[in-house]
Amino acid sequence: GAGVSQSPRYKVAKRGQDVALRCDPISGHVSLFWYQQALGQGPEFLTYFQNEAQLDKSGLPSDRFFAERPEGSVSTLKIQRTQQEDSAVYLCASSLAGGTSYNEQFFGPGTRLTVL
Amino acid sequence: AQSVTQLDSQVPVFEEAPVELRCNYSSSVSVYLFWYVQYPNQGLQLLLKYLSGSTLVESINGFEAEFNKSQTSFHLRKPSVHISDTAEYFCAYMDTGRRALTFGSGTRLQVQP
Numbered sequence: 001g002a003g004v005s006q007s008p009r010y011k012v013a014k015r016g017q018d019v020a021l022r023c024d025p026i027s028g029h030v031s032l033f034w035y036q037q038a039l040g041q042g043p044e045f046l047t048y049f050q051n052e053a054q055l056d057k058s059g060l061p062s063d064r065f066f067a068e069r070p071e072g073s074v075s076t077l078k079i080q081r082t083q084q085e086d087s088a089v090y091l092c093a094s095s096l097a098g099g100t101s102y103n104e105q106f107f108g109p110g111t112r113l114t115v116l
Numbered sequence: 117a118q119s120v121t122q123l124d125s126q127v128p129v130f131e132e133a134p135v136e137l138r139c140n141y142s143s144s145v146s147v148y149l150f151w152y153v154q155y156p157n158q159g160l161q162l163l164l165k166y167l168s169g170s171t172l173v174e175s176i177n178g179f180e181a182e183f184n185k186s187q188t189s190f191h192l193r194k195p196s197v198h199i200s201d202t203a204e205y206f207c208a209y210m211d212t213g214r215r216a217l218t219f220g221s222g223t224r225l226q227v228q229p
Contacts, residue, residue: 041222043217045217102212
């Protein structure tokens with residue numbers, strides 16, 4: 001499997017619990033993105049890494065959301081004290097290069113989070 | 117505010133009929149434009165993109181889209197659809213100075229026999 005992988009594929013959490021979602025990008029890809037897709041909506045940008053540096057976190061909806069990519073490869077999106085409105089599919093994408101020139105983003109299958 | 121509008125949430129069409137999925141964007145800066153497709157139980161895949169040059173872009177499976185700057189549109193068309201084209205289609209843009217994609221809300225194309 002040379003694509004972007006995400007785990008778990010499904011996560012059910014009780015309101016107030018903390019969750020951690022993992023993304024394994026395509027090997028060698030410099031850039032990594034997180035998106036949130038609510039039911040019936042298109043994906044919405046959350047945050048972007050170039051290697052281990054988080055260059056854009058303008059889409060994170062609250063300080064309960066935190067993302068990291070400490071070694072410039074695997075990334076984890078953590079949501080603290082989950083709320084029902086956090087229920088969504090969380091998509092990870094990676095692209096080969098950094099910088100401002102266009103590079104195709106390749107998407108993973110997503111993690112479906114349901115908060116009860 | 118910058119945004120993408122997909123005017124139709126669902127488009128039912130019979131097999132071998134033509135189809136057009138509409139997309140309009142609102143941006144004050146230069147953008148790249150994209151169509152992504154999401155087949156049932158699969159991840160998002162890039163269908164086609166406009167970066168610069170010819171305003172008509174094509175995909176390998178017969179879809180095409182035309183960038184119209186004056187109308188700020190990027191409608192997706194196919195002259196004859198197949199059952200296998202049944203999927204959710206998302207229009208998106210990228211501000212040329214950023215890396216984030218902005219997506220529309222999607223159009224579900226349902227091809228009927």
